[in-house]
Amino acid sequence: MDRTDNSGVHRAMRIGSLYMTGxxxxxxxxxxxYGFGGDSQxxxxxxxxxxxxxxxxxxxxxxxxxGGFQQPQMKRVIPVVTIILILANVIAGIMxxxxxxxxxxxxxxxxxxxxxxxxGRLLSSMFLHSGFDHLVGNMFALFMFGSTVExxxxxxxxxxxxxxxxxxxxLISMNLSHVMDPSRMHFSIGxxxxxxxVMCAAVFLSVMxxxxxxxxxxxxxxxxxxxxxxxxxxxxxxxYAHIGGAVVGGILAFALNVRKWERFRENKFFKVLAIMLTxxxxxxxxxxxxxxxxxxxxxxxxxxxxxxxxxxxDDYTTYGEGLDLFCTDxxxxxxxxxxxxxxxxxxxxxxxxxxxxxVLIQFRIVGDCDDYKLGYFGINDQGQDSRGATEFMEAVxxxxxx
Numbered sequence: 001m002d003r004t005d006n007s008g009v010h011r012a013m014r015i016g017s018l019y020m021t022g023x024x025x026x027x028x029x030x031x032x033x034y035g036f037g038g039d040s041q042x043x044x045x046x047x048x049x050x051x052x053x054x055x056x057x058x059x060x061x062x063x064x065x066x067g068g069f070q071q072p073q074m075k076r077v078i079p080v081v082t083i084i085l086i087l088a089n090v091i092a093g094i095m096x097x098x099x100x101x102x103x104x105x106x107x108x109x110x111x112x113x114x115x116x117x118x119x120g121r122l123l124s125s126m127f128l129h130s131g132f133d134h135l136v137g138n139m140f141a142l143f144m145f146g147s148t149v150e151x152x153x154x155x156x157x158x159x160x161x162x163x164x165x166x167x168x169x170x171l172i173s174m175n176l177s178h179v180m181d182p183s184r185m186h187f188s189i190g191x192x193x194x195x196x197x198v199m200c201a202a203v204f205l206s207v208m209x210x211x212x213x214x215x216x217x218x219x220x221x222x223x224x225x226x227x228x229x230x231x232x233x234x235x236x237x238x239x240y241a242h243i244g245g246a247v248v249g250g251i252l253a254f255a256l257n258v259r260k261w262e263r264f265r266e267n268k269f270f271k272v273l274a275i276m277l278t279x280x281x282x283x284x285x286x287x288x289x290x291x292x293x294x295x296x297x298x299x300x301x302x303x304x305x306x307x308x309x310x311x312x313x314d315d316y317t318t319y320g321e322g323l324d325l326f327c328t329d330x331x332x333x334x335x336x337x338x339x340x341x342x343x344x345x346x347x348x349x350x351x352x353x354x355x356x357x358x359v360l361i362q363f364r365i366v367g368d369c370d371d372y373k374l375g376y377f378g379i380n381d382q383g384q385d386s387r388g389a390t391e392f393m394e395a396v397x398x399x400x401x402x
Contacts, residue, residue, distance in 0.1 A: 165197020197249025
């Protein structure tokens with residue numbers, strides 16, 4: 001026991017670096033009120049005293065007996081935002097069962113965002129996953145690291161780090177993928193960018209420990225998570241999103257880990273605000289994914305040019321009219337090949353010769369839509385010769401003429 005003289009003699013008790021006197025808790029020149037009074041009734045209304053950022057302690061009357069201080073009871077912090085995000089991703093995963101084209105309707109793609117201005121894909125792509133393993137892996141990591149971040153920084157900052165990391169990493173991935181390979185249409189899905197942002201924030205908080213945050217801690221955390229992203233890279237993994245999410249998450253954790261935010265950490269209003277924000281953005285993201293709907297066509301004069309061309313000289317049926325009528329789940333896309341050629345690609349499903357088949361046709365544009373040449377023609381991933389292509393297109397024109 002220590003004693004202090006502060007307008008009278010009061011008993012004081014030291015717990016770690018905390019000193020409790022008759023009406024205040026003093027820690028490193030910061031004063032916090034606690035609920036101790038002169039009678040036992042006031043103890044029932046005592047405030048929580050935070051020994052660290054993980055655990056809240058409640059001082060009860062029976063712990064303040066003459067024999068000294070007893071182990072305080074702990075209040076567990078429930079990572080409610082993390083749980084909501086996991087549930088939203090699981091719900092989206094269930095909705096995608098039996099749906100084949102959800103990556104095209106809601107996945108992040110440069111052409112759809114740039115040409116169609118479908119900016120909602122920046123959000124919807126965060127709730128879509130390529131399969132069960134992809135979903136489980138991301139949600140396990142989100143629970144492990146998201147719980148830590150939410151307990152350390154609070155629900156509102158957790159939501160901010162998650163969504164900004166996810167959206168920013170999507171923008172980085174979308175643009176870099178297009179720059180590195182403009183001939184392909186890249187569709188990116190998954191919460192990995194957001195999860196890597198949360199992961200880097202958790203690593204930053206661990207590296208920082210109990211000392212004041214520094215840019216050095218932020219740099220160490222980012223480097224560690226980026227090394228992990230590179231180490232775990234495999235084919236068909238969006239490395240740009242992983243690295244982008246890690247960098248943004250580390251920067252946000254450093255920027256938001258300031259003292260003025262501390263009063264918001266367990267503030268009920270900001271906790272409710274974080275929950276509402278998370279629920280609204282989750283519902284919007286899943287809704288924007290267009291699960292079960294057909295993807296919109298991209299406006300492109302090259303596509304319009306091909307769709308307006310007649311299939312045969314002695315027939316008025318155009319490629320656009322005939323293929324769109326004959327096939328289901330049809331998609332028209334245009335891109336520039338590695339050889340610099342403008343290519344228009346059609347893909348879809350059709351019933352042909354008594355069987356369900358997939359069709360892929362590529363047209364090469366000559367000049368500035370001056371002419372075209374029929375390039376690849378595939379049925380069930382098997383290239384067709386001119387005879388096979390002609391037979392299929394004759395069936396297409398026959399259906400259109402009925």
